[in-house]
Amino acid sequence: MTYLIDSNTFMTAARSFYSFDFGEKFWNFLIQEAENGNLASIDKVLAEINKGKDVLKEWANQKFSNYFLSTDDQRVILKYGELMRWAGTQEKNYTSNAVDEFMKEDNADPWLIAFAMIDLKLYTIVTFEKYHPDMKRKIPIPNVCKDFKVSYTDLFEMLRNLGFRL
Numbered sequence: 001m002t003y004l005i006d007s008n009t010f011m012t013a014a015r016s017f018y019s020f021d022f023g024e025k026f027w028n029f030l031i032q033e034a035e036n037g038n039l040a041s042i043d044k045v046l047a048e049i050n051k052g053k054d055v056l057k058e059w060a061n062q063k064f065s066n067y068f069l070s071t072d073d074q075r076v077i078l079k080y081g082e083l084m085r086w087a088g089t090q091e092k093n094y095t096s097n098a099v100d101e102f103m104k105e106d107n108a109d110p111w112l113i114a115f116a117m118i119d120l121k122l123y124t125i126v127t128f129e130k131y132h133p134d135m136k137r138k139i140p141i142p143n144v145c146k147d148f149k150v151s152y153t154d155l156f157e158m159l160r161n162l163g164f165r166l
Contacts, residue, residue: 001151003039003158004116005030006127006141007048007108010041013155014056027059029164034067038162039126042115043068044108071111079114083144095136102139109141116150124151126158 018026033039046068049060060068071077087102087110102110116123131142145152
C-alpha cells in the first residue's frame with residue numbers, strides 16, 4: 001500500500017506539531033518512507049504547497065520533489081472526469097459554493113482522489129479531514145472516498161502503521 005498525502009496534512013504538520021525548527025526527524029522519515037515506496041503525493045498538491053512562501057515550499061521542492069507523482073495520466077484524467085460528473089450531481093447534498101470549490105481546477109482534492117481511484121487496493125489517502133455526512137458547506141475528502149470506496153486515514157494512523165517513533 002502507498003499512502004498519498006494531501007495538502008492540508010503537509011501544511012498542518014509544517015505549521016504546527018512537526019514544525020521544521022524541531023521536527024526534522026518527521027520530515028526525514030517522510031523522505032525515507034517515500035524512497036521505500038510507502039508514501040507519496042501528487043503534482044497538484046505540490047502546486048498548492050507552492051502557493052505558500054515558507055519552509056514547507058522549500059522542503060517540498062528541494063527534498064521531496066521526486067515523490068509528487070504526475071496526474072498527467074489518462075487513467076487519472078478519466079477518474080477525475082468521473083469525479084467532476086459526480087460533483088455536478090451533488091447540489092442537493094452540498095451548497096453550490098461547496099460544489100464550485102470542489103470542481104475548481106486548482107483544487108488538489110479531486111485529483112488526489114482520482115489518482116487513488118486508479119488502484120483502490122494500492123492507495124490510501126492521508127488527510128486530516130473527517131467524514132461528515134451532514135456537511136453542506138464543503139465536500140470533505142472522506143465523504144467522496146466513501147462514495148467511491150477509496151481508502152483514507154489520518155497522518156497519525158499512517159505514522160503508526162509505518163512505525164514512526166520520536
